[in-house]
Structure formats: structure tokens, C-alpha cells
Amino acid sequence: MLEHEAESGARIESPVDPRVNFITLAVADVGASRKFYVDGLGWQPAFEAPGEVVFIRLSPTLVLSLWSAAGFEAEVGPLGPRAGHPPFTLAHNVPARELVDEALAAARAAGATILEPAAQRDWGGYSGYFTDPDGFAWEVAYNPGAVGVALMEAVAAEAEPTAEPTAVDVIRTRRSVPQAKLTGGPALDHREVVAAVESARWAPNHKRTEPWRFYLLDDERIARLAGLWGEQLERTGSKPERVEAKRRDWAGVPGVLVVTCTSAEGAEETTRREDYAAVACAVQNLCLHLWSKGIATKWSTATVTEHEGFWPLLGHERAPDGTRVVALIFYGLAEEPPKPHRKLPVEHVLVDHRHGAG
Numbered sequence: 001m002l003e004h005e006a007e008s009g010a011r012i013e014s015p016v017d018p019r020v021n022f023i024t025l026a027v028a029d030v031g032a033s034r035k036f037y038v039d040g041l042g043w044q045p046a047f048e049a050p051g052e053v054v055f056i057r058l059s060p061t062l063v064l065s066l067w068s069a070a071g072f073e074a075e076v077g078p079l080g081p082r083a084g085h086p087p088f089t090l091a092h093n094v095p096a097r098e099l100v101d102e103a104l105a106a107a108r109a110a111g112a113t114i115l116e117p118a119a120q121r122d123w124g125g126y127s128g129y130f131t132d133p134d135g136f137a138w139e140v141a142y143n144p145g146a147v148g149v150a151l152m153e154a155v156a157a158e159a160e161p162t163a164e165p166t167a168v169d170v171i172r173t174r175r176s177v178p179q180a181k182l183t184g185g186p187a188l189d190h191r192e193v194v195a196a197v198e199s200a201r202w203a204p205n206h207k208r209t210e211p212w213r214f215y216l217l218d219d220e221r222i223a224r225l226a227g228l229w230g231e232q233l234e235r236t237g238s239k240p241e242r243v244e245a246k247r248r249d250w251a252g253v254p255g256v257l258v259v260t261c262t263s264a265e266g267a268e269e270t271t272r273r274e275d276y277a278a279v280a281c282a283v284q285n286l287c288l289h290l291w292s293k294g295i296a297t298k299w300s301t302a303t304v305t306e307h308e309g310f311w312p313l314l315g316h317e318r319a320p321d322g323t324r325v326v327a328l329i330f331y332g333l334a335e336e337p338p339k340p341h342r343k344l345p346v347e348h349v350l351v352d353h354r355h356g357a358g
């Protein structure tokens with residue numbers, strides 16, 4: 001049962017909500033109609049069966065179907081007598097008077113017959129009519145009334161790319177961006193990271209342990225962290241060039257957030273694992289939140305955490321009880337759009353018993 005608002009504001013339930021999804025015109029020659037609408041007006045077919053039917057998507061929810069009269073009659077029954085114009089018009093509204101003249105000229109150039117030239121109308125608007133190859137009448141109208149204006153606003157809003165990407169878009173476009181490709185500048189708002197932590201803490205967590213803790217580093221601490229990582233790499237035998245490159249890349253990163261996981265004293269191994277998993281979910285929430293705002297991230301588990309200077313950097317003498325580091329999140333603006341890379345297609349990683357796989 002669908003609901004819609006009556007003008008009074010009361011909700012009316014109806015199994016048929018007020019909308020039109022297809023307008024089907026029975027046409028004598030689908031090829032001729034195609035020539036007019038597709039080749040002439042430049043409208044794109046969404047589907048076609050040559051000689052039988054052409055679908056043109058007029059909006060996300062409305063399709064114009066140009067169906068051969070034979071096909072139409074076979075399904076709907078015989079067409080009525082064709083004297084004069086069919087007793088309805090289709091209308092293409094435009095947001096300004098001069099655009100009526102422009103659209104009529106374009107229709108004429110596409111092969112339309114001008115039925116009624118554009119004129120000021122008694123109802124307050126300005127419109128003209130053309131007919132398509134079958135004599136279906138289209139009105140091109142500028143309607144300055146409230147309904148006409150609202151309609152044009154809706155058309156303009158529909159044409160605008162959606163400001164906010166969907167959750168699925170964000171999930172699928174997020175990519176790790178290496179430290180060396182993260183830049184800062186005035187466009188990078190570090191307060192967004194605090195908002196992202198707010199999103200992070202809504203991650204699922206078993207027994208509601210909320211085991212995550214976050215440390216947002218300032219520039220001085222980022223420089224110290226880079227130094228510690230250089231030292232740690234030297235101690236573990238990295239080549240001097242690598243040490244220098246890493247130190248430079250880390251020191252140049254505009255932002256770093258350290259995410260840790262703390263389990264309760266005496267927590268069982270299962271709980272510790274679940275806590276770690278929950279923090280991993282929180283980290284992904286955080287990265288997705290940032291990416292939705294145009295801020296790229298890189299998750300690192302570098303062993304800088306083993307350097308004795310690491311915990312003092314966060315403000316602790318040593319690791320708090322039951323605490324481990326889950327992620328060093330480097331963030332900034334991506335110098336170039338990250339490239340997608342996945343080796344395994346969904347069929348490889350999903351055993352789909354619902355849709356018939358082995």
C-alpha cells in the first residue's frame with residue numbers, strides 16, 4: 001500500500017500512487033519515428049527492437065515508448081479512427097520564453113511539422129506545438145505559473161550531479177593513497193577528522209566494549225613520528241636510501257591519526273579478537289567518512305610502534321594495559337586519483353547458494 005500526501009497534509013493510502021512511467025505511442029513506422037526522435041532531436045534510445053519498438057528514457061522514472069502500430073494492436077486491440085489529432089498532447093516544458101522558439105526550431109529542423117507557432121497563451125504562458133511523424137502533438141511550453149516553475153526547478157535539480165556520493169560510491173572508490181602522494185593546504189580541514197572519529201565510533205562492537213581510542217597528531221608529533229620510523233628502519237637494517245625516503249615521506253604527510261584497541265583487564269582471547277575486529281571496522285568507518293569528504297587515507301601497521309619513543313609521543317609512558325595499535329592512519333588530499341586494484345572478482349570470493357552456484 002503506497003502513501004502520498006493530500007493537499008491538507010493528511011496521508012492518503014492508495015495501491016496506485018499518482019505517477020506515469022511509460023508513455024506509449026502507437027506509430028505507423030518505427031524507423032521513421034526513430035529518425036525523428038533519435039537522429040533528429042538527438043534523444044538516446046535506452047532499448048530498441050528494430051522495426052518494433054524504441055524506448056527513450058525521458059527521466060529516471062519515465063520512458064517514451066514508440067511502438068509499432070501492429071505490435072500495439074496485437075496487445076491492446078484495434079486503434080481508433082485517425083481523424084484529426086489524438087485527443088491529448090505531450091508537453092516539453094522549458095524555463096524561459098525564448099527557449100520555446102529555440103526548441104520549436106530544432107523540432108522543425110528534425111522533421112517535425114509546426115502545428116501551432118509559438119504564441120502568448122490565455123493561461124499566462126508562451127507555447128507552440130509541433131507534430132511527430134504520426135501526428136502526435138507535442139507542446140513546447142514556458143509556464144511561469146507556480147506548477148510550471150516548480151517543474152522546471154525539479155528538472156534542473158535532476159540534471160545536477162548529486163552533491164553527495166552514495167555510501168556504495170564511497171566504499172567502492174576509496175583507495176589507499178601512499179604517504180608521498182598526500183598533500184595538505186588550506187583545502188584540507190583537519191576538523192573533518194574529528195567528525196570522522198564520530199563516525200568511527202558507530203562501528204559494530206561485541207558486548208559494546210567500544211575498545212577504540214584515537215590520537216590526532218599535531219605537526220610537531222608528525223615530524224617526531226617520521227624521525228622514530230627512520231630510526232626504527234635503521235635499527236632493523238634498512239638501506240640508508242630507503243630510510244631517508246621513508247623519513248621524508250612520513251614527515252611530509254599533512255595528517256596522522258593513531259588508532260588503538262584496548263581490551264578490558266583479563267579479557268578472554270575471543271573478546272580481544274572481537275575488540276580488534278571492532279576497531280578495524282571503526283578504522284574503515286573513519287576512512288570512508290574522510291573519503292566521502294574528499295580526504296584520502298593510508299592505513300599502516302608499520303613497526304614504528306615498537307620504538308621506545310612511540311608511546312611517549314602519544315602521551316603515555318608505555319602502552320596502556322591491554323592496548324595495541326591497530327592503525328596509523330595517514331591522511332591528506334590525494335595528489336592524483338588513486339587507481340582501483342582488485343585481483344579477485346566477486347564470483348571468486350562468493351559461494352552463492354541462493355542464485356545457483358555449486
Ligand SMILES: Cc1cc2nc3c(=O)[nH]c(=O)nc-3n(C[C@H](O)[C@H](O)[C@H](O)COP(=O)(O)O)c2cc1C
Pocket residue numbers: 174175176177298299300301302338
Ligand atoms: C590491517 C591493514 C594494515 C595495513 N598496513 C599497511 C602498511 O603497513 N603499509 C602499507 O603500505 N599499506 C598498508 N595497508 C594498506 C593496504 O596495502 C591496502 O589497503 C591494499 O593495498 C589495498 O588497497 P586499497 O586500500 O586501495 O583498496 C594496510 C591495510 C590494512 C587493512
